Amino acid sequence: MTYEIKTYQEEFLEDQYEVGKEAIKDWLFEAQTPVKSLRETYSQPDFDPTTRFYAFKDDKMIGYVLTRVLGEIEGVMKADLSYPRVLPGYKDAFNILYEKAIEELKKRDVKVVRAISSKQWPNTVEAFEKLGFKYIAEVYRIFNLEPSKFTIDGKLDMTGVSEFSPETDFDEVVEFFVRTRGMDDDRAQHVLDIIVNVYPEEFFAHILLRRNNQIVSRAVCTRMSDDTGNFYFFGDEDYFDKPIITKMVEVLKEKGIENVNAFLTKDTLTQEGNHLKLGFINHGEVSRYEKEI
Incomplete structure (x- = not known):
């Protein structure tokens, strides 16, 4: 089939969300980024709309691929590339989008393209390997907990455990940010203000x-x-x-949350033992792959 390829325009966001959601519906432990978050990301000063490519058939978006030029890393110009998201029935658009992305990256003197993939995302590892990508390293490990299977001990001492309240806990959490995350007071207040007032619906617990x-x-x-x-x-x-x-699970059960994922990087793998002890199950890794172009 023949497709029209376009670069990013803001009016594409709603369709991008719907196409992405459908394209990865069988992926485990992954979800399509919401429109609100996409809009915020794409409004940043360093965003380059010419590195996002969208495929259309009869004025309908049927797929897209996202890239980002990273600059020189250890003396080599590199870029990130997402797995091309394509609607069912338009499989041939996958290679067209991929080739368009690589063509553009070559124009920018990119020598190495990076991508991430997982056995939990059907066909992605095989597709990247077929394109010539090689495994480089683990990026993070996937853990999952199902609240419905978590047994709540009614006799457990819950002293000191509480759900965050903006009215009573705001200043203390700001102090916690300053003490544990190296933020100054203004930065800590700004971060918590965003959590409380901009994205409250994005926090289940x-x-x-x-x-x-x-x-x-x-x-x-x-x-x-x-x-x-x-x-x-x-x-x-x-x-x-x-x-x-336990307090987390109590809140999540009340809200009907069925799955809780945790993604541990090399910096947080010290938490792996606690995750396993508390009922999380290890579901493998998300890995980085690279290809010279």
Whole structure:
């Protein structure tokens, strides 16, 4: 088939979301980025609309591929490339989009293209290997917890565990950010203000743990889809235990959340043991692949 290829325009965002959602519906532990987040990302000063390519058939968007030039890394010009998202029935658009992206990257003197893939994303590893990509390294490991299968111990000591309240906890969480994340006070207030006032619907749960009247750890579950969230733990890992995860699960069960994912990088793999101990299951890795062009 013949397709019309266009570069990014803001009016494409709604269709991009729908195409992406359909194209990756069988991928596990992955979801299409919401339009609101896409719009924010694509409005940043360093965004280059000429590195995003969209395929149309009879004025209908049927696929797209995203790239980003990274600049020189260890003396080599590199770029990131997403797995081309294509609607069912338009399989041949995959290679057309890929080739268009590579053509543009070559014009920008890119020598190496990077991509990520996982066995949990059907056919992606095989497709990249067929295109000549080689495995480089693990990017992160995937863990999953199903709240419905988590047993809540009614006798567990929940002292110091609470759900975050902007009215009573704001200043303490700002202080926690400053103390544990190296932020200055203004930056910490800005970050928390965004969480509270800009993206409140993106947080399924926000749990705090105090010891000696001070926040020592914090756990959040952010929206991935309507029934799936992503879990993040911050703070003293000695307090990443049953009470804080129990409170999290209680909140998530009330909201009908069916799955909770955690993605651990090399910087957070020290949490792997606690995740497994608390009921998370290891579902493999997401890996980086590269190809010289």
